[in-house]
Amino acid sequence: MVFEGLANRLQDTFNRLRGKGKLGESDVKEAMREVRLALLEADVNFKVVKDFVEKVRERAVGQEVLQSLTPGQHVIKIVNEELTALMGGEQAKLAVTKPPTVIMMVGLQGAGKTTHVGKLARLLQKERKKPLLVAGDIYRPAAIKQLQVLGEQLDAEVFSLGDQVSPVEIAKQALHHATIHGHDYVLIDTAGRLHIDEQLMDELQRVKSEVNPDEILLVVDAMTGQDAVNVAQSFHSQLAVTGAILTKLDGDTRGGAALSIRAVTGIPIKYAGIGEKIDAIEPFHPDRMASRILG
Numbered sequence: 001m002v003f004e005g006l007a008n009r010l011q012d013t014f015n016r017l018r019g020k021g022k023l024g025e026s027d028v029k030e031a032m033r034e035v036r037l038a039l040l041e042a043d044v045n046f047k048v049v050k051d052f053v054e055k056v057r058e059r060a061v062g063q064e065v066l067q068s069l070t071p072g073q074h075v076i077k078i079v080n081e082e083l084t085a086l087m088g089g090e091q092a093k094l095a096v097t098k099p100p101t102v103i104m105m106v107g108l109q110g111a112g113k114t115t116h117v118g119k120l121a122r123l124l125q126k127e128r129k130k131p132l133l134v135a136g137d138i139y140r141p142a143a144i145k146q147l148q149v150l151g152e153q154l155d156a157e158v159f160s161l162g163d164q165v166s167p168v169e170i171a172k173q174a175l176h177h178a179t180i181h182g183h184d185y186v187l188i189d190t191a192g193r194l195h196i197d198e199q200l201m202d203e204l205q206r207v208k209s210e211v212n213p214d215e216i217l218l219v220v221d222a223m224t225g226q227d228a229v230n231v232a233q234s235f236h237s238q239l240a241v242t243g244a245i246l247t248k249l250d251g252d253t254r255g256g257a258a259l260s261i262r263a264v265t266g267i268p269i270k271y272a273g274i275g276e277k278i279d280a281i282e283p284f285h286p287d288r289m290a291s292r293i294l295g
């Protein structure tokens, strides 16, 4: 599970801090050196690590901490707060709009877009909302079928026009359909490529200008670490995405992407994918994530 490696790596450091009755600047310095190394090993962006450690150090050597009765606990609390801030602070929620709320899912092939259209639909159904799943990935042969299977499993409607109609037209007609039939959400699956290319971006931009989505959610694979951050930056610069779904956190013990994406790109992480099953999704809570690292 995510941060397991980081938590194990830092366990001794935090235990030592917790046990300290008195804390000097050198203790803080030593602990920060450990935190810095651990974050770098976890594949967190270099600049993010540097700024983070500096911030914690500044706060941790303040008089309030060094004179407190449990200075070690105090430092851990600061680390917790700063990790939470690094991942966005407050939980980032979906936009609330007049129905239907239009959500476009974008990302590279294999990141988990289609799967997460299903997972998100399931979460929305739990809130008694009626989602429409839109089969807009017409290039990957199995994508339409995959979405239809998910739709059946969820008893949710899937909108498809096959693979001969352009994704722009599909999105447009889906929105019309959702408006007429009282859907609360339109979840548009889109095509991904193995690498970012102009053609992909161009098509996504055209879908965007056609349906003017309320959310563009970038689906990124957490296991790809700093590559996920680079991918996020490219998509963001071309599409102005409104949030990220970080997938495969169940297989990512390091957590480099989770800790870097928000700080590097400014994109709020809205959901975490934590398995292959349809209910393996959770809203991303920066504070709970930070607590996992602290053990």
Ligand code: GDP
Binding pocket: 107, 108, 109, 110, 111, 112, 113, 114, 115, 116, 192, 219, 247, 248, 249, 250, 251, 272, 273, 274, 275, 276, 280
């Ligand atoms: P797409 O090409 O972006 O639409 O990707 P898919 O939705 O087809 O997902 C690609 C693969 O990743 C599938 O085998 C999914 O089961 C798997 N997958 C998606 N999300 C997760 C996740 O959160 N955890 C794990 N372990 N696997 C996932």
